[in-house]
Amino acid sequence: MKIKKLIKEVRRIASENPDFVYLKGDEGCTYSGNQCIFGIALNKLHPDVDLSKYDECGGIVINMVLDDLFYEDSMVHLNWCVTVQAEQDLGNSWSECIRTADEAYPLGD
Numbered sequence: 862m863k864i865k866k867l868i869k870e871v872r873r874i875a876s877e878n879p880d881f882v883y884l885k886g887d888e889g890c891t892y893s894g895n896q897c898i899f900g901i902a903l904n905k906l907h908p909d910v911d912l913s914k915y916d917e918c919g920g921i922v923i924n925m926v927l928d929d930l931f932y933e934d935s936m937v938h939l940n941w942c943v944t945v946q947a948e949q950d951l952g953n954s955w956s957e958c959i960r961t962a963d964e965a966y967p968l969g970d
Contacts, residue, residue: 864931864938868968870902871945872959879956883949891916892926898955899923899946903930941966 875898883896892900892912903912907930915926923946927939941962948958 864927864942867899867902867906867927867931868938868941870906871898871942874898874901875955875959879954881955882952883955884952885950898949898958899926899942937966937968941968 883898891897892903892915900912903910903926910930912926923942924939927942944962944965945958948961949955953961
């Protein structure tokens with residue numbers, strides 16, 4: 862599956878919940894708990910994949926997830942995802958995460 866499909870889903874989730882702020886619990890970041898924007902998107906696009914193996918690995922783990930599950934269209938798409946993940950982990954709202962990624966890595970698609 863192309864990473865553009867994941868980006869489209871992340872954008873959809875953020876547009877439906879623009880002010881949501883993901884708060885990491887004591888267990889750290891999780892993709893399997895349906896709170897992380899990428900966790901929600903990944904669970905929708907790949908419901909058959911056990912995402913718990915990526916939990917508690919920190920923001921850099923999005924690279925592993927993307928390498929395992931998606932065809933990278935370009936480094937710009939990968940960097941956009943990494944930026945959204947990092948901004949979310951810093952406690953920014955989902956709309957701010959998308960805005961920051963769009964400013965840093967305009968996708969044009």
